[in-house]
Every structure is written in C-alpha cells, then in structure tokens.
Amino acid sequence: MTRAVVMVLDSFGVGAADDAEKFNDEGADTFGHIAELCAAGAAEEGRSGPLHVPNLVRLGLAEVSHGATGRYPDGIEPDANCLGRHGWAQELSSGKDTPSGHWEMAGVPVLFDWGYFVEKQDSFPQDLLQRMVSNMELPGYLGNCHASGTEIIKELGAEHCVSGKPIVYTSADSVFQIACHEETFGLERLYRLCECVRELLEPYNIGRVIARPFAGNAEQGFFRTANRRDYAVPPPAPTVLDKLKDAGGQVISIGKIADIFAQQGITEAHKADGLEALVAKTIEVLGSAPQRSLIFTNLVDFDTLYGHRRDVAGYARALETFDALLPKILAALDEDDVLILTADHGCDPTWHGTEHTREFVPVLIYGKNLPAVNLGKRETFADIGQSIAELLELDAMDYGTSMLPHKF
Ligand SMILES: O=P(O)(O)O[C@H]1O[C@H](CO)[C@@H](O)[C@H]1O
Ligand SMILES: [Mn+2]
C-alpha cells in the first residue's frame, strides 16, 4: 500500500528562520532551547536530565538542528547513521500562524497579509462588537484585548459566569477568540456565537475565530476543555487535500486538521483529546486506511499546553512521550507508506511573551524503502505537499519541490 502520513508537532521549530528579524524572533529556537535547559538541569518537573528523544534523532532531528542553527543541541548525541530523509524548511507565507503553516505544507502558501487586531486594549472595532451583541442578544462582552487564554479566564471567568457576557480576546495571530463557560453560557451557544462572528468578520480578512470553552468555578478555578473549535476561512487555492479527494483518494483528518482547512478536501475526520490519544488514533487509522490515503494528524498539545504557556519542562515531557510512541507509529506503516514529521511554526517556550516564533520547521521523512539522505534547507513547507502529490500520483502542485527520490 502507498499512503502518506503527515504528523504535525504543532509549534516544534528548530531555530530562527532567515526572516526571523521581521518578527522580532531572531535567536528563537524551540528545540535547541528546550534541549539546553534540559541539559542544564533546569527542566526537571515530571522528568529529568538531558532531553531524551533517541527515536527522533534516529530519523535525523539532531542533523536538522545542526543544519538550521550551526550547532547540535545541548545533551543530544547526533546519529550519523540516521534512518530518515531529513531537512529543515523555511516558511514562504507572510504569517507564523497555524493555518498559514498547514496550508503551505499542503502546497498553498499564504502570500497575502492577514488582517490583525493590533491594539493591545480595545482591540476589536466597536461596530463589530455591537453587531455581535445585538445579533446574538448578549448582555455585552468582556475582555476586548490581547491576552493569554488561560490567564484571561482566571481574570474574567467569574464575572463571565455572573454576567453572561462572553470573553473576547486576540493575540499577535489573525484570530478572534471567544471564551465562554460550557454550562453557564452553553457550549452550543458558544459555537453559534463563533459562527455569527465568523460571518461578521468577512470584511476584516481574519484567519480564524476560535471557540474556547471552559469549565470549573471561581472557588476551585477555571480550566479549558477539549471542546475547542476553530472556524478558519478556507484556503485560497486547492490544496493537495482537495486534489487527492477529487482524484478519489481518502483524506483522513486526526485532531484539528479538518477545522484548519475549513473542512475542505477532507473525507473523514477523527477527534481525540491529548497527545497520546491522537497518536493512538493515528495508529488505529493506519490499521484500516486504504491505498492512496493521506492521514493528516495535528498534535496540538506542544503548542497550546506548553509553547504558549512557556512551559519548558512540559514541552520536554511531551517530546519524550511522543518519542517513546514513535516506534509504534513506524511499526504500523505498510511497506510503501511514507511518514512525514514536521511542524507549522515555532513557539519557543523560553521566548519573551506568549506568541509563536518564526522558525525553520523540521522535515523528517521515513519509509521502509526510502533511502536516508540529508535534504538540506528547503525553501518552502510546500515541498511536503509536492512530495505527497508525487507519492500519491496527483498532478504537480504550483509550489514546492518533491523530497522523494526521483521516480520513487
Ligand atoms: O492563549 P491562547 O488562548 O492559547 O491562544 C493561542 O492560541 C491561538 C491559536 O493558536 C493563538 O492566537 C495563541 O494566542
Ligand atoms: Mn500551530
């Protein structure tokens, strides 16, 4: 069987991109800085010592880091006989956000500029908020600022529960986020509110509205639930997902992939909560997915639970957990299947602020019959989409160069 399996370690950058300066991210390095703190004994919560990711290194991760930054990460033993085709990719898209990164790896870079709500306070236009309030018959709103999602529910969760006013906030990303309590406000009502805002945002060129449901109470604290939902605009051109679906292939989304692509080009979607469950679902799907499938998994925890929270030990734990599961993923691959591990942007947990970082992403490609090679620096994430197009015998994409051996 020939199937493509793409697993996105959301936010796992491998060093500042050539254009990082434009993003104020010169020197950012998600992987390198995590390894550095682990090696220094400064990331000991729930784990210990140097970062232990031998299976990722076996696929070429240390070489990738060396290529992207000029040095091997602290405490990581390079593996000269690595098994994978490995490289590091620069992003062509103008933003360092999740949809841009995913669409580009599916062959469609975002070359236009997104709209952003740049003001730190009073971030959203008044007429937009007023229309939201009147269309959804709300008593008002809270927030209306740049914020970290976990901090703002601590700050405004209690007031939200009493007043019924949704908490609206944004970030340096092109997003309109809405946090509401699942019980006092209602989950379905929150989703309807997001759909309403998605429509109202038409003129603003905003990438995503994100529903951020939470639970808990003022006494014991509030926490976000797994019922997050992303309402993205559709990609600006057909992606490799659309091409495969149109050609009769299967496009199987695991995690938030389907939402990121606004359900375009998806034939089947599975949700699961948490890193291990998402990996388990991917392995389960590999057991039955037919010939000419793309299995596309997003592992969001790296970004949401650890990157944005600037939790180095947590990020390291998640990497070690994923690394320990990697042999099971490889064992589930059929003879001609090709696995691609990559990321959509960086989110260096040692960096200032709480935002993403503009970084190279790793590209680790493994297939039982694929010769290992250092693929070097790739000019665009779209090399992934082009490789999938070649593997699954689709017409070539407009962007990207295949990373598979010729006539594979
Ligand atoms: O702080 P939280 O709500 O996790 O928000 C983060 O998640 C959003 C989507 O990735 C980004 O805009 C970022 O700010
Ligand atoms: Mn992301």
Ligand SMILES: [Mn+2]
């Ligand atoms: Mn993020």
